[in-house]
Amino acid sequence: MSNFGFGFNNSGDDSDDERRGNNNEGNNNNDGSGNNGAGGPGNFGGGPFGFLFGGPGGTGSGMSSGNLGDLINQFGSMLSGFGTDMNSGDGETVNYSMAERIARQNIGQAAGPKSEDTQAVAESVRLAELWLDEATTLPAGATGSVAFGPTQWLEETMPTWKRIITPLAEKLGDASLSAMPEEMRGQLGPVESIMKQVNSMNFGAQLGNTLGELAKGVVLSTQWGMPLATGRTAAIATAHLDELSKKLGAGNRETLIYLAAREAAHHRLFQHVPWLTERLILDVEEFAAGLTIDTSKLDEAAREFNPEMMNDPAAMQEMMNRFQSQEIQPEVVSSNAHARQRLETSLSLVEGWVDYVVGSALGSRVPEAAMIGAAWQSFRTNGSPAMDNLTKTLGISLSAPKAAEAAELWRRLEEAVGTEKRDAIWDHADFLPVAEDLDNPAAFIGHVTFDADEMKDFNPISEIERLERELNQDNSGEDDRQIGSAGDDENEGDNKDGE
Known part of the structure; x- marks a missing residue:
């Protein structure tokens, strides 16, 4: 992995991917699933519960006979199929080694950038920066540019994904055990530590599939309104440029310029608003701190559990089979729902600002800019199945649900106080609009306008x-x-x- 962010590894991206894939061929099935991890490609829906109910990636279906001691021994034999993965997590809540390996397998031989793509990206970014200078007072934030491939995106973003996923997975892992019936928890004994390892592997396998799917479809390093990669390099995936151009209804050159402008605008914001990235991550961590699991459906189904079943694996298996046929999957909830709302509001403000600034910069220069911008909003809203699965399981979304409302607020604010004072709103977190302001921006704009008038002759x-x-x-x-x-x-x- 590059120590400097995107840009120093692009020329050997495909060959490096191939070498890594060859090195891992001998361990392709070490996750025990025979399908590159739990749940199949892109499925992050099993969560920490697959072990309990034998669902996607779970292990319950392998236990069928013997007493409790035999059950534990059989479980141990079954786990031996996981190979070195049982010991590769180093006690982590998520087995990230497994996640990265499965993501690489999922990516496979996905197309990377062509040799001439980096030059095309560099020219587009330089042009976009010149135009952005007229649309915002924030100076350029990117110091370089590169065309990237799926594996490079995975490498560069993995540290940030760990920061986002770990606190959520820790709470969900604890909750998955506490969600079990009290009688069952009291009988776990030596199985509990093994269950934690299986949960770690289950999370890792599902995360790996999700990140692999995301890597094959991502087009910008800042695509979800958050700088997932460190460094100051504007990075664009060019392998899907033809496909994306068709979705946006524009030519390849116009699409590339639009992507370059979005990437450059994000870098301006994140480099010159230094508190913004940490605030987004802290919102995720605060949301995770309040995570609980709604097990009402599970509790209702588990009322039939009898402690004597622990000595009758056949009865246990019958109960688990019944569980599998019912919609009893626990739902993730958080007592800190305000943190999720604040995160979604912040992401909407970021994406709305970028939408408006990019539209202003390109509007008079690229005839298709307005059409491309509208198509991009649809593309962003529809999202991807992999991100939707991640959101469903973790209970938190990296979407910007009110980006259009935020763009309108930034437009009206600029008309009221000008570009400089509009961008000065980013000087401090307390200056930013809140969720209610996106629905009713007049009061916020009136307040800013009043303050500007008061300070005019100061x-x-x-x-x-x-x-x-x-x-x-x-x-x-x-x-x-x-x-x-x-x-x-x-x-x-x-x-x-x-x-």
Whole structure:
């Protein structure tokens, strides 16, 4: 993996992918599924519950006979099929080694950039930066550009995915155990630690499939309004340019310029609003802190559980089979739902700002800009099945549900106070619009306009001089009062002597 973000590894992307794939061929089935991980490609829906109910990626279907001791031994034998993956997670809640390996297998021989693509991306980014200079006061944030492939995207974004996924998976892993009936938890004993390992592998397998699917379809390093890759390189995936151009209804050159403008605009925002990235990640972590699992359907189904079943694997298997045929999958909820709303609002503000700024920069120069922008909004809204599965399981979305409303707010704000004051809203998190402002921007714009009018004639030097004069007058008055008080004391002393 590059230590400097995108841009230093592109020329050997395909050959490196092939070598890595060859190195891993001997372990293709170590996840025990025979299908590159739980749930099939792109399925992140099994969560931590597959172990319990034998669902996608689960293991319940392998237990069918013997007493509890035999059950544990059989379970241990079954786990031996996982090979080194059982020990590759280093106690992590998510087995990221497995996730990355399965993602690479999922990517396979997906097309990477052509040799001439990086030059085309560089020219498009340079042109977009010139036009963006007229649409925003934020200076250029990208220091380089590159055409990237799926494997490079996976490598560069994996550290950020770990920051996003780990706190969510930790809470879900704990909740998956606590969601079991109390009688069953009391009987777990030595199986509990093994279950945690299986949960880690299950998460890793499903995450690997999801990231592999995302990698094959991603077109920008900032596609979801968050800088998933570190560094300051504008990165565009050019392998699907033909397909994306058809979806956007434009030519390849116009589409590439539009993508370059979006990528460059994101970099301007994230490089010059340094608190923004951390705020987005912290919103995810705060949401995760309040995660619980709604097990009402599971509790209802588990009422038939009898502790004596633990000594009758056939009865246990029959109950699990019944569970599989019912819609009892627990639902992820969070007591910190406000954190999810704040994250979605922040992502909407980011995407809305980029939509409007890019539209302003390209509007008079690229005739198809408005059409491409509208098509992009549809493309973004429809999302991808892999991201939808990730959202369903983790309970949090990286979508920007009110990007259109945010773009309209930024447009109206610019008309009211100008480009400079519009962009100054990003100076501090407390200045940003909140969720209610996106539905009713008039009050927010009126407040900003009022503040701008109040500050229009404000002269900080004159204000300081005025305060100094007032302070001097107060001190002078205090001195006069002290002198008068001293004179009064003197006269009082003379009167006493006369008496």
